[in-house]
Amino acid sequence: MDYGAGVLIAPRVLLTVASLIKGFESWTVRYGSNIFGQLSSVTSTIAFLHPNFRTGEHFNVNDIGVVLLPNPIVGNVSPISLPQTEVSLPRQYEEGQITNFETNLADPSQGFTPTSILRSAFLTVFPQPVCAQTFPNITESVFCAFDDHYLSNLCTGDRGTAFVVIFRGIETLAGLTSRVSPGCDDRSTFTQIQPYIDWIRAVANL
Template structure:
């Protein structure tokens, strides 16, 4: 399985030698941290912006893409993540690829929200030490030596996350932050996505996009090497709760999650899948893209209902690490 494999860990563990890795636990978060002697890592700053885009080198701007999506619109019945289209990294310059050295088949997605800060899902990095993770940005094809490769300095898991895998995966507080060793230089292929405002509602039926390198059909075990994109309309909570596909599982939506996808009657088979977890779900507001969700899980199989962590419910938590 390409995602969530680290979520089977029963807890955080010490790794490394000479005390290089240290587990830090507080009332606010669980965090792995590289305990080096470099004073640069005493603190970090996240330039997480809630404003509109601008100069791609400006660390206070966000949410501007440099190419239009190539995927069919949400109203299209075309079937080409599952049912997706090839994407350009210029369309989604905040998308990153997260790889674990501990599990060769584990990879996830994530979103740049600051020059040193990545937002992803907790089930992607739960139990993983920073020196086991790498982040690649500015790349469309992960099999090629393009983009920027970054090492991780700190892994911060939301304290309410309970872990789990498969049908036992925890949907609540499925959110995590990765602090990088170094800062990105923003460009047309690398920049931050804007965050929503606190409790900003995703409008039912609003055309939004999910992106990632996950598998594109249920029968496949191989991920895509090229970034994929798909338009997925959000689904209202009452409609999702009553959907037979959700009721066939033991998963329960929380106030911090939402669904996106298409009615089962349409038979479109479009949605997130293995390898897409942790990646962005963005909606366009004017000329600015906002990170409305984090790919959390899919039910009951790939290309059906897609479940996302509602980023707007965690703005206060994210803000704890902005300075």
């Protein structure tokens, strides 16, 4: 059993990381409330992970996947926009928003409690040479983002969390959380969305 996050990009299409798909035959998606114990759920048995996905010591490569839902999610949950620009997103030193449920504060490895609430933080994207100090040989389709001021961070259960930027007035999905620090006290890496747009649209029939 594993758990993490994902983001709706169409009423029946959830984008997440391949590391949450590989090795499993079904996926339960919870949605619709900012309180964990009040979420609705739907289970899918159809998912695709990127054919070139591989895990690494410091970061994962091509860590992206698609879960197809049996029924569309409608109501108070809206799909997010994918990047539709030649501008490379996220840009260096751009601030992005991450949103996920807080884990069990006493023991993050135990996951979420029924009263866990949705929280947001803002992280800054740093250039590859800065990322490489923590993640040697980091590739172009992977970026790192962190907050050294408030020390906001990602933790257990946060893989697949969306990294969202505002591009020309539109909330746009720029990345997905790929690797987090085991101790929840270090920097995280993200899969950049733009290089995979064609693959996403093909497997999701968008």
